[in-house]
Structure formats: structure tokens, C-alpha cells
Amino acid sequence: MKPVVSALNAWSCVVVSVFAIVILSIIGGLFKSNHHSMVGTTKDPDNGPAVAGSVFAAVIVYVVFLVFCGFQAFLHNRQSKRGAISLN
Template sequence: MKPVVSALNAWSCVVISFFAIIILSILGSLFKSNHHSFTGSEGSPEDGAAVAGSIFTAVIVYAAFFVFCGFQAYLHTRANRRGAISLN
């Protein structure tokens, strides 16, 4: 199989997705537990569980990006080990 995206884009996507998954998971868990610093003021959302559901949906999307881009990075690494020449 040939990679669809460049190696730089694949590795950038892997790193960004990894950190997004970590940060959004922490934020989602804080909203789910109705932490006072996120749901305690007048401008804060009243239903922390609904906000957490939206954030966890974003985590799932970033996990899909992580898997796809990780596979693309693996294809680039495998092609470089075999000594394949890319004419892109």
C-alpha cells in the first residue's frame, strides 16, 4: 500500500491527535464530574454531562485521526526501510 499523505503531515497529525486526546479526555472528565471550576459560575453550562458527551465525541474523532495518521506514518517508515525511491 502507498501512503496517502506525506510523512511530515502524518507525523504532525499523530502528535497533535495524541495531545488532543489527552487534553480533551481530561476536560471531558472534569465536565462529567461537574467540577466546580467548570460548572460553578453563571456563564457556565448547567448540564456538564451533555458537554462531556460532546467532548468525548471529539476524542473519538481524534482517536480515528490518530489511527489513520499512525498507519500512514508506518507506511512511510516501512517504505524507507526497504529502500524504496519515491518520485513525488
């Protein structure tokens, strides 16, 4: 199977996805527990767990990106070990 995206794009996507998963998981956890820093003022949303559901949906999207880009990086790594010539 051949990679769809370049190696640089695949590894960049992996790094961004991991960072987004960590940050969004922390933010979602704070909303789920109705932490005062997230729902403590009148301008913040009233229903923290509902907001947490949306944030965790974004985490799932980033997990899908991580799996896809990780697979692309794996394909590039496997292709380079075979001695294939790349014309990039």
C-alpha cells in the same frame, strides 16, 4: 499499499492527535464530574455530563485521526526500509 499523505503530515497529525486526546479527555472528565471550575458560575453550562458527551465525541474523532495518521506513518516507515527512492 501506498501512503496518501506525506511523512511529515502523518507524524504531525499523530502528535497533534495525541495532545488533543489527552487535553480533551481531561476537560471531558472535569465536565462529567461537574467540577466547579467548569460548571461553577452562572455563565457556564448547567448540564456538565451532556457537555462531556460532546467532548468525548471529539475525542473519538481524534482517535480515528490518530489511527489513520499512525497507519500512514507506518506505511512511510515500511517504505523507507525497503530502500524505495523518494522524490520529495
